[in-house]
Amino acid sequence: MVSSSQKILVTGGSGFIGTHTVLQLLQGGFAVSIIDNFDNSVIAAVDRVRELVGPQLSQNLDFTLGDLRIKDDLEKLFSKTKFDAVIHFAGLKAVGESVANPRRYFDNNLVGTINLYEVMAKYNCKKMVFSSSATVYGQPDTIPCVEDFKLQAMNPYGRTKLFLEEIARDIQIAEPEWKIILLRYFNPVGAHESGKLGEDPRGIPNNLMPYIHQVAVGRLPALNVYGHDYPTRDGSAVRDYIHVMDLADGHIAAVRKLFATENIGCTAYNLGTGRGTSVLEMVSAFEKASGKVIVYLSDIHTCIFYAQ
Numbered sequence: 001m002v003s004s005s006q007k008i009l010v011t012g013g014s015g016f017i018g019t020h021t022v023l024q025l026l027q028g029g030f031a032v033s034i035i036d037n038f039d040n041s042v043i044a045a046v047d048r049v050r051e052l053v054g055p056q057l058s059q060n061l062d063f064t065l066g067d068l069r070i071k072d073d074l075e076k077l078f079s080k081t082k083f084d085a086v087i088h089f090a091g092l093k094a095v096g097e098s099v100a101n102p103r104r105y106f107d108n109n110l111v112g113t114i115n116l117y118e119v120m121a122k123y124n125c126k127k128m129v130f131s132s133s134a135t136v137y138g139q140p141d142t143i144p145c146v147e148d149f150k151l152q153a154m155n156p157y158g159r160t161k162l163f164l165e166e167i168a169r170d171i172q173i174a175e176p177e178w179k180i181i182l183l184r185y186f187n188p189v190g191a192h193e194s195g196k197l198g199e200d201p202r203g204i205p206n207n208l209m210p211y212i213h214q215v216a217v218g219r220l221p222a223l224n225v226y227g228h229d230y231p232t233r234d235g236s237a238v239r240d241y242i243h244v245m246d247l248a249d250g251h252i253a254a255v256r257k258l259f260a261t262e263n264i265g266c267t268a269y270n271l272g273t274g275r276g277t278s279v280l281e282m283v284s285a286f287e288k289a290s291g292k293v294i295v296y297l298s299d300i301h302t303c304i305f306y307a308q
Contacts, residue, residue, distance in 0.1 A: 007031040008255060009083045009125075011068060011116065012090030014041040016199040017131070017188055019049050020248040021087060022061070023197070026053045028252050031060040035077060036090065037067040039108075040202055048196045068112030074119040085127035085258055086120060087251055088113065091160070094206045095135070098157035109160035117171060126178045127258040128168070129251055134186045134240075134270065136162045144240070144274045147184070165268070172266040179264040181254045186240040186272035188247050199244075208239075208282060216292040223296035225279050236298075238276035247271055 008025055012018045013034030018041075025032050026049070034046060043063075050058040062081075066073030068090055091109040092098070098105040120126065135158030136151045153162040165182050172178040189209040191198030198213075204220075205211040214220040228235045250271045258264065277285075283294050 005031070006084045006259070007033060007081065009033050009035065009077070009081075009086045011035050011086065011088045012041075012131075013087075014038065014043065014045045014063075015089060016041075016201075017185075017244060017247060018089045019045045019197050020192060020244045021089075021251045022046075023049050023052055023192065024245075024248045024252050025087075025255070026057045026060055030255070033062040033064065033077070033081060033083070035064045035066045035068070035073070037065065039092070045197065052192070052194060052196060068116050069107065071115045071119065074115060078119050078123040078125070082123070083120075083125045085129070085255055086116070086125060087129045087131070087255065088116060089131045091131070093133075093157060095155050095157045096206060098160070099155055102156035105156050105160050109157075110163060113164050114167070117167070121175070126175070128178075128180045129254045129258065130164065130168060130180060130182050132165055132182045132184045132268070133158065133161045134184050134272065136165060136184060143276075144272070145270060147268050147270055169266045176265075178266070179258050179261075180266040181258065181264065182266065182268040183250060183254060184268060184270045185247060186242055186270070188244045189241045190243040190245065192245065208279060209241075209286075212283060212286050212294060215294055215296075216286070216290060221295070223283065223294055225296050225298045228298050232276075232278050234278050234280045236279035236281075238278045240272040240275065241277050241282070242272050 008030050010018055010022055010032055013022050014036040022032050022034060046063050050061060064077050066077065068074060090112060092105050134145060135155070136153050137145050137149050138152035138154045140149050151162055153159045168180045168182060172180050199210045201210055205214060211220065211223055215223050225236055227237055230237055232238045283296060287294055
């Protein structure tokens with residue numbers, strides 16, 4: 001039985017996946033504390049979570065402005081609040097940026113997480129759900145991916161996730177009282193049904209769906225579609241897209257498993273649909289749902305994609 005006496009720390013909780021998960025945690029009866037440095041998010045997103053859950057459940061939500069790389073920020077938080085578990089989202093996630101500036105990713109993703117483990121251990125909080133990624137599989141020989149596939153990340157971002165998975169396994173082996181669930185996401189998309197939460201990255205989006213959004217509202221002129229001769233249904237690239245609310249519910253299920261199950265150890269689970277959707281299919285689906293026409297550039301051709 002879960003009650004608000006069980007307090008969950010959500011690092012990076014004001015981000016895209018974080019806000020949707022915090023919402024579901026509050027509605028699921030948990031008390032939640034967020035720590036975030038607003039590297040790619042805003043306090044307005046936390047305010048919208050409060051608005052959606054209402055004044056009563058909002059009393060079970062706290063926010064701290066802090067950076068995991070600054071251990072004192074974590075010390076101050078853990079010294080005043082006893083946490084029962086942590087959901088760890090905080091980190092940078094753009095593949096291209098990680099290739100151009102790997103040291104920024106090593107500093108943010110690795111150092112911040114190591115600090116978090118150290119402070120969690122000091123305050124005897126040894127339950128974690130870790131936000132990992134399907135990038136740890138690299139380019140697998142077969143699809144769909146399953147959890148026992150070879151791990152072979154192919155870029156600095158993916159390697160930070162793989163390194164952190166290895167660190168989690170090492171910590172749990174050395175200290176068996178730890179319970180750690182690694183959630184390997186595929187491609188999160190969508191928004192809360194209210195429209196008050198969603199993905200709105202700063203700068204040029206790195207992911208397909210927010211790029212389509214920005215074309216639809218006129219913030220960007222056209223969608224660039226790279227490749228038209230993939231061995232797929234329509235020649236465009238195919239990815240496994242999972243709705244962010246399903247992803248959030250996956251985190252709630254993982255947290256409940258931490259409390260309900262002994263001998264979890266350090267266990268990985270994929271979070272996806274197992275079904276692929278192409279870039280052009282995604283464009284078509286968006287057009288049908290929104291009534292907008294999405295202009296896209298395919299290699300050197302400019303096209304207007306009309307939904308059928």
